[in-house]
Amino acid sequence: MTVQELPGAAAYRPTPPPAWKPLTDPAPLLPDPEPYRVLGTDAVADADPELLLRLYAELVRGRRYNAQATALTKQGRLAVYPSSTGQEACEIAAALVLEERDWLFPSYRDTLAAVARGLDPVEALTLLRGDRHTGYDPRTHRIAPLCTPLATQLPHAVGLAHAARLKGDDVVALAMVGDGGTSEGDFHEALNFAAVWKAPVVFLVQNNGFAISVPLAKQTAAPSLAHKAVGYGMPGRLVDGNDAAAVHQVLSEAVARARSGGGPTLVEAVTYRMDAHTNADDATRYRGDSEVEAWRDHDPVQLMERELTGRGLLDDEGVEEARAAAERMAAALRERMNADPELDPMDLFTHVYAEQTAQLREQAARLRQELAAENDQHGTEDGGTAR
Amino acid sequence: MTTAAVTAGERTAKAKPATMAQALGRALRDSMAEDPTVHVLGEDVGTLGGVFRITDGLAKEFGDERCTDTPLAEAGILGAAVGMAMYGLRPVVEMQFDAFAYPAFEQLISHVAKMRNRTGGAMPLPITVRVPYGGGIGGVEHHSDSSEAYYMATPGLHVVTPATVEDAYGLLRASIASDDPVVFLEPKRLYWSKADWSPEHPTAVEPIGRAVVRRPGRSATLITYGPSLPVCMEAAQAAVEEGWDLEVVDLRSLVPFDDETVAASVRRTGRAVVVHESTGFGGPGGEIAARITEQCFHHLEAPVLRVAGFDIPYPPPMQERHHLPGVDRVLDAVARLQWEADN
Ligand SMILES: Cc1ncc(C[n+]2csc(CCOP(=O)(O)OP(=O)(O)O)c2C)c(N)n1
Numbered sequence: 001m002t003v004q005e006l007p008g009a010a011a012y013r014p015t016p017p018p019a020w021k022p023l024t025d026p027a028p029l030l031p032d033p034e035p036y037r038v039l040g041t042d043a044v045a046d047a048d049p050e051l052l053l054r055l056y057a058e059l060v061r062g063r064r065y066n067a068q069a070t071a072l073t074k075q076g077r078l079a080v081y082p083s084s085t086g087q088e089a090c091e092i093a094a095a096l097v098l099e100e101r102d103w104l105f106p107s108y109r110d111t112l113a114a115v116a117r118g119l120d121p122v123e124a125l126t127l128l129r130g131d132r133h134t135g136y137d138p139r140t141h142r143i144a145p146l147c148t149p150l151a152t153q154l155p156h157a158v159g160l161a162h163a164a165r166l167k168g169d170d171v172v173a174l175a176m177v178g179d180g181g182t183s184e185g186d187f188h189e190a191l192n193f194a195a196v197w198k199a200p201v202v203f204l205v206q207n208n209g210f211a212i213s214v215p216l217a218k219q220t221a222a223p224s225l226a227h228k229a230v231g232y233g234m235p236g237r238l239v240d241g242n243d244a245a246a247v248h249q250v251l252s253e254a255v256a257r258a259r260s261g262g263g264p265t266l267v268e269a270v271t272y273r274m275d276a277h278t279n280a281d282d283a284t285r286y287r288g289d290s291e292v293e294a295w296r297d298h299d300p301v302q303l304m305e306r307e308l309t310g311r312g313l314l315d316d317e318g319v320e321e322a323r324a325a326a327e328r329m330a331a332a333l334r335e336r337m338n339a340d341p342e343l344d345p346m347d348l349f350t351h352v353y354a355e356q357t358a359q360l361r362e363q364a365a366r367l368r369q370e371l372a373a374e375n376d377q378h379g380t381e382d383g384g385t386a387r
Numbered sequence: 388m389t390t391a392a393v394t395a396g397e398r399t400a401k402a403k404p405a406t407m408a409q410a411l412g413r414a415l416r417d418s419m420a421e422d423p424t425v426h427v428l429g430e431d432v433g434t435l436g437g438v439f440r441i442t443d444g445l446a447k448e449f450g451d452e453r454c455t456d457t458p459l460a461e462a463g464i465l466g467a468a469v470g471m472a473m474y475g476l477r478p479v480v481e482m483q484f485d486a487f488a489y490p491a492f493e494q495l496i497s498h499v500a501k502m503r504n505r506t507g508g509a510m511p512l513p514i515t516v517r518v519p520y521g522g523g524i525g526g527v528e529h530h531s532d533s534s535e536a537y538y539m540a541t542p543g544l545h546v547v548t549p550a551t552v553e554d555a556y557g558l559l560r561a562s563i564a565s566d567d568p569v570v571f572l573e574p575k576r577l578y579w580s581k582a583d584w585s586p587e588h589p590t591a592v593e594p595i596g597r598a599v600v601r602r603p604g605r606s607a608t609l610i611t612y613g614p615s616l617p618v619c620m621e622a623a624q625a626a627v628e629e630g631w632d633l634e635v636v637d638l639r640s641l642v643p644f645d646d647e648t649v650a651a652s653v654r655r656t657g658r659a660v661v662v663h664e665s666t667g668f669g670g671p672g673g674e675i676a677a678r679i680t681e682q683c684f685h686h687l688e689a690p691v692l693r694v695a696g697f698d699i700p701y702p703p704p705m706q707e708r709h710h711l712p713g714v715d716r717v718l719d720a721v722a723r724l725q726w727e728a729d730n
Binding site: 185296348352360 | 431432433434436438456458459460461462463486487489490503525526527528529530570697698699700702703704705706709710715716
C-alpha cells in the first residue's frame with residue numbers, strides 16, 4: 001500500500017523549491033537547426049566582394065599547402081601530416097577573423113590556420129617534421145603551440161582571454177578543436193569557465209565527421225555539438241564549415257561579441273575530412289568511397305569558385321592567377337623543406353629550465369663527449385675528413 | 388578468478404614468426420573467448436582495431452558491446468571501467484599513447500589504485516590498462532613518453548611490461564586474469580619485433596611478478612625491461628669481444644618487483660647496471676639500485692650504475708637517438724664498473 005492510498009491522507013503536491021528560477025532563457029542560446037550558409041543563398045548579396053576574393057585566394061593556397069605537405073611525408077621530409085583538405089574554409093576563416101592582437105589556439109590539425117595567420121610555413125611545420133616541438137615564438141605571432149593532446153589548449157585560451165581582460169586589453173582568443181575533442185573533460189571545463197567568467201573566447205569546433213575512425217554518432221548523442229553551448233550558458237552557432245563566407249561571418253560575429261564583453265560563443269562548423277586522419281592512417285577501414293564522394297560536390301574551394309565566377313567577380317585569368325600564386329608558395333616550401341634542418345644536439349638541454357641545472361650540464365657534457373668520439377671515428381673511417 | 392588460470396598446451400603446432408602486436412591481440416582474444424566478463428574499451432579499438440591494430444578483429448568476433456569504441460575521453464574511459472569492474476566485469480582499457488593517458492590519472496590514482504584498500508578488501512578492481520609507451524618510432528611530441536615511474540609510485544597498481552613476443556601473450560593473459568588493477572606497458576618500438584611463436588599453443592601463463600635471466604653471465608648484471616631488453620642483449624653480445632661475460636635480467640614486472648631473481652644475479656656477478664630509456668632522476672633505476680645496494684651490499688664490487696634517458700622532456704624525433712640509451716652507453720657503463728672494481 002502506498003502512502004497516497006492511506007485513508008484520509010491528502011494528495012501530496014510538490015511545489016518548486018523556493019530559490020529556483022532559470023538563470024537564463026535558453027532559447028536565444030540555441031543554434032539554428034540548419035547550418036548557416038552564405039554562398040549560393042540570398043545572404044551572399046550582403047557579402048563584401050573583396051573579402052570573398054581574398055578568401056578564395058587563401059583557399060586555393062591552403063589546398064595547395066595541404067597537398068604539398070602530404071607529398072613531403074611521402075618523401076620522408078615530414079614525420080607525419082594531418083591534412084586539413086576539405087576543411088580549408090574553417091582554417092582560413094579562423095585566421096582571418098582575428099586582429100593582430102588576438103590569439104589563436106590551434107590543435108594539431110590546424111597548421112594551415114597558423115600559416116594563414118602569417119606564420120612562416122617552415123616554422124609552422126617543425127613539429128611535424130620532427131626537429132623542434134614548436135618552431136616559433138608564440139608571443140610574437142600570438143599563436144599558441146600546435147597542441148597534440150586533445151582539447152587541453154582550450155582552458156589555456158580561456159585563461160589567456162581572461163587575463164587580457166583583467167589587464168584591460170580588448171584581446172580575443174579563438175580556440176580550435178575537433179569533434180572528438182569535444183568529449184574530453186578539458187572541453188567541458190573550458191566552456192564552463194569561459195561562460196562563468198564571460199571570457200572573450202570563441203570556440204571553433206571543426207566537425208569533420210570522424211575522430212580517427214570513430215564517427216560522430218559514437219562520439220555524442222547531442223542534437224548537434226553547437227547545442228552543447230546551451231548547458232554552459234553561451235550561444236551555440238551552427239555553420240556550414242565548407243562555406244568560407246559563412247564561417248567568416250559567424251566567427252566575426254562571435255569575435256565581435258567577445259570583444260564587446262558579451263562573453264564566449266561555441267561555433268560548430270560542419271565539414272568533412274577528405275584525406276585519411278594522417279598519412280599513417282588507413283581510412284578505408286572505417287568509411288566508404290561513396291561517403292567521401294558525396295562531399296566532393298560540396299568542396300570549399302569549388303563552392304567559392306562557383307560563386308565568384310557566377311557573379312562575374314572571377315574569370316579564368318583570376319583562377320589561373322590564384323593557382324599560380326599557390327604554386328609559387330608550394331615550390332618555395334618544397335625547396336626550403338628539402339634542406340636538412342641544422343640541429344644542435346646540445347639544444348636538448350638548453351630549454352628545460354631557465355637556468356641549466358648542474359645535473360643537466362653534466363649530461364650535456366657527456367653527450368658532447370660521445371658526439372666528439374663519434375666524429376673522430378667517422379673521421380678515421382672517412383679517411384680523415386672531418387664531418 | 389585468480390592469476391595463472393591458463394595452462395600450457397602441447398607444443399605440437401608449428402611455431403611461425405609472430406609479432407608482439409599479434410601476440411597481444413591473441414591474448415585479448417583468448418581472454419575474451421574464455422571469460423565473458425572480459426570487455427575491451429578505448430578509442431578506435433573497434434572498427435579500426437586500434438591505431439596499432441592490437442584489437443583488430445575483436446569487435447567482429449565478440450560484438451561492439453565487448454569491444455567498444457568509446458567517446459574520446461580518457462578519464463571517462465577509465466572511470467567507466469571502474470564502474471564496470473564494480474559490477475563484476477573485467478575491463479581491459481586501451482590508452483592510445485603514453486602521454487594521452489594523463490587525463491585519466493585522477494581515476495587511476497584516486498580510484499583504480501585505491502578501491503581495494505578504501506573498501507577494506509570488499510571491492511577489488513580487476514582492470515587492465517594497456518598503455519603503449521616509450522620512444523624510438525619517430526613519433527612527434529607527446530607520443531614517446533616513458534611514464535612507468537608515475538605508475539610505480541602509486542601503491543595498489545601492478546606495473547608490467549613485456550619485452551618478448553611470448554611474454555606479451557603470457558603477461559597480458561595473466562594481467563587480465565589478475566584480481567588487481569594492472570598497468571600493462573607495451574613497448575611500442577617492439578610491436579613489430581618477431582619471434583617463432585605458435586598462437587595455437589601459447590606459452591604457459593606465469594603469475595606476474597617474476598623476472599627472468601635472458602642471458603647468463605659472470606662479469607656483471609644488466610637489469611632492464613621492455614624496450615631496453617634488445618639493447619642490453621646486443622650490448623652483452625658486443626661485450627664478449629672485450630672479455631666481459633654479461634648477465635641480462637629482464638624484469639618483466641616492475642610492481643611487484645622480483646628482488647629474489649635480481650639479488651641472486653647480482654650476488655653472482657658482483658656488479659650491476661640498470662638500463663632503461665625513461666629519465667634517470669626519479670626514475671625506476673634509482674629504486675632498483677637502492678634495493679640492490681640494500682640486499683647485496685657485501686657482494687658488490689662496484690656501485691650500481693644507471694644508464695637512462697637524459698633528464699629532459701622527450702625530444703623531437705630527429706633528436707631522439709641522442710636521448711635513447713644505446714649499446715655504446717651500456718658498454719661505457721660496464722667499462723666504468725670495471726674501473727671502479729680495479730681501483
Ligand atoms: C588526450 C588525447 N587522447 C588521444 C589522442 C590521440 N588522437 C590524436 S588525434 C585523435 C582524433 C581526434 O579527433 P577530432 O578531435 O575529431 O579531430 P580531427 O582529427 O578530426 O581533426 C586522437 C584520438 C590525443 N591526441 N590526445
